[in-house]
Amino acid sequence: AQTVTQSQPEMSVQEAETVTLSCTYDTSESDYYLFWYKQPPSRQMILVIRQEAYKQQNATENRFSVNFQKAAKSFSLKISDSQLGDAAMYFCACNQGGKLIFGQGTELSVKP
């Protein structure tokens, strides 16, 4: 069975600082995608960043980057220069068999 684990239920970061959210996964597939989604209080799921497993290069989207360690099945999200608008729930997800499976989520708060 596929699992996605986020071991940090809550994280806090000072505005303008950097924070890293952890995620590990387990999959039997050799070709898969990994995602980080942001869910603000509106509860709209917003794609933050996507990583293709066959690519060794870590994905980057502006202030967001990932540290993808395929052998360790680790997929952490780094948020640089944190902003108040980054406060939200963050979900790590992995697709398998076309289905998207989510981790438990990490609630990120940003202190001004």
Next chain:
Amino acid sequence: GAVVSQHPSWVICKSGTSVKIECRSLDFQATTMFWYRQFPKQSLMLMATSNEGSKATYEQGVEKDKFLINHASLTLSTLTVTSAHPEDSSFYICSARAGWDRQNYGYTFGSGTRLTVV
């Protein structure tokens, strides 16, 4: 970009009645749509996978007779909660898989429906 519209955004219904939630892909054809359920402060739990023109595939533990899913066209999937009870109160989110090439592979989500059964 890909947009998924979900309606209604919130609904209150009486116990024992049925309620239908619609999920539409506005600018792309979604051969596969997904339905999730989310409790407060919890993760999204996949309920079922909906394929256009065929029966939905339900995850283990999800009652197919209670949560009826129809995917009659490439742009519309519906979830009907039948004989709703207070324990069915939750946040329901649909998602559509957009793109088949590696460059565009991804999932687009609707804005969710908050169901309250009284």
